[in-house]
Amino acid sequence: MSLPDSIRPATAAAQALGFTDPSTAAIVPPIHPATTYERGADNKLLSGRLYSRADNPNYEQPEALLTHLEAGAATAVFSSGMSAATAVFLALRPGDHVLVPQVIYWAFRSWLVGWATEWGLRVEAVDMTDPARVEASVRRGETRLIWLETPANPTLVVSDIEAMAQIAHRAGALLAVDSTFATPVHTQPILLGADLVMHSATKYLNGHSDVIAGSVTTREEDDFWGRIRTVRSQAGTVLGPFEAWLLLRGMRTLFVRVAAQSRAAMRIAEHFERHSKVEAVLYPGLPSFPGHRVAARQMHGGFGGMLSIRVAGGAPGALSAIGKLRVWKRATSLGGVESLVEHRASVEGPQSPTPPDLVRLSVGLEDVDDLVRDLEQAIA
Numbered sequence: 001m002s003l004p005d006s007i008r009p010a011t012a013a014a015q016a017l018g019f020t021d022p023s024t025a026a027i028v029p030p031i032h033p034a035t036t037y038e039r040g041a042d043n044k045l046l047s048g049r050l051y052s053r054a055d056n057p058n059y060e061q062p063e064a065l066l067t068h069l070e071a072g073a074a075t076a077v078f079s080s081g082m083s084a085a086t087a088v089f090l091a092l093r094p095g096d097h098v099l100v101p102q103v104i105y106w107a108f109r110s111w112l113v114g115w116a117t118e119w120g121l122r123v124e125a126v127d128m129t130d131p132a133r134v135e136a137s138v139r140r141g142e143t144r145l146i147w148l149e150t151p152a153n154p155t156l157v158v159s160d161i162e163a164m165a166q167i168a169h170r171a172g173a174l175l176a177v178d179s180t181f182a183t184p185v186h187t188q189p190i191l192l193g194a195d196l197v198m199h200s201a202t203k204y205l206n207g208h209s210d211v212i213a214g215s216v217t218t219r220e221e222d223d224f225w226g227r228i229r230t231v232r233s234q235a236g237t238v239l240g241p242f243e244a245w246l247l248l249r250g251m252r253t254l255f256v257r258v259a260a261q262s263r264a265a266m267r268i269a270e271h272f273e274r275h276s277k278v279e280a281v282l283y284p285g286l287p288s289f290p291g292h293r294v295a296a297r298q299m300h301g302g303f304g305g306m307l308s309i310r311v312a313g314g315a316p317g318a319l320s321a322i323g324k325l326r327v328w329k330r331a332t333s334l335g336g337v338e339s340l341v342e343h344r345a346s347v348e349g350p351q352s353p354t355p356p357d358l359v360r361l362s363v364g365l366e367d368v369d370d371l372v373r374d375l376e377q378a379i380a
């Protein structure tokens with residue numbers, strides 16, 4: 001790595017932290033499919049790497065870049081966002097008390113109330129937009145972890161990372177933040193006091209809807225971090241080398257993609273905020289949005305490429321509108337270059353707390369006028 005220390009994050013990302021291939025001088029690092037690494041005559045590992053269930057240069061490169069972008073001490077990439085998030089909870093011990101948000105990525109919520117609870121974690125859901133509620137729910141000496149997701153999927157509610165870090169630390173707990181929606185372009189939770197930052201790298205970090213991946217970055221390489229690494233190396237929830245390579249390639253354009261997506265999302269939010277067929281636009285960038293003030297303090301350079309629109313006419317109104325879209329694609333997931341739309345309540349089922357008239361939008365990189373026009377004709 002020969003880049004100067006003073007480089008800005010966008011430079012670090014564009015050059016993938018300067019990783020090249022020293023053996024050929026190729027400016028793109030190679031893919032390492034090997035499962036195992038050789039030992040020398042003295043039986044010592046020649047590169048320090050033992051076996052690819054734990055170590056591979058293709059994991060180390062996106063890890064180093066994420067550690068840099070998140071201002072952390074170390075990162076582990078995982079085979080999915082879910083394996084990254086669950087690794088943090090599997091590193092806890094049975095009986096540990098954890099606070100999680102009421103509004104949280106749906107599949108993770110099911111895992112927390114199902115598996116995590118069955119396996120002995122005491123999982124309590126609280127309203128993370130209200131620091132006083134969280135303060136009242138935290139149990140000194142028993143609460144080991146507070147988990148935040150901000151902005152949260154799919155209602156975009158915002159939690160105050162700095163306030164939550166203070167509450168967690170006063171109680172002797174760790175603060176972990178699912179920062180998938182914010183990306184390191186807009187928020188660096190560790191600089192606001194968080195201990196761990198998790199991403200579904202499937203989304204903005206890779207950015208092209210062609211890799212399932214996750215990451216956890218830590219502020220400190222402490223014992224708890226060692227346990228998270230052990231969960232990964234023992235369970236083998238690693239990426240394939242090609243997927244890890246694709247992730248690094250995707251991250252090279254992270255800053256331009258997210259900046260353009262955030263600008264377009266703001267434009268769409270403003271356009272539909274006072275539309276007669278729209279009940280509400282949920283976007284942290286709108287001054288009318290309840291979490292705007294906290295978002296403006298902890299997000300820099302934009303408010304992200306995700307927004308939700310509550311369409312007039314309830315679930316039938318929302319479903320009929322998205323049925324008419326011709327440019328936006330109806331599909332789950334987010335953070336890719338193509339704009340996606342989803343009626344979350346249908347996906348989440350009858351237990352879903354998501355409003356039935358809510359349509360979640362992931363803004364891609366198309367011309368924003370095409371996106372606005374398509375939504376206009378669909379909603380009208």
Ligand SMILES: *Cc1c(COP(=O)(O)O)cnc(C)c1O
Pocket residue numbers: 080081082083085105108149153178180181199200201202203212213214
């Ligand atoms: C998609 C997503 C996850 C899960 O990530 P996968 O890569 O799909 O396993 C977790 N949190 C948020 C906010 C997400 O959007």
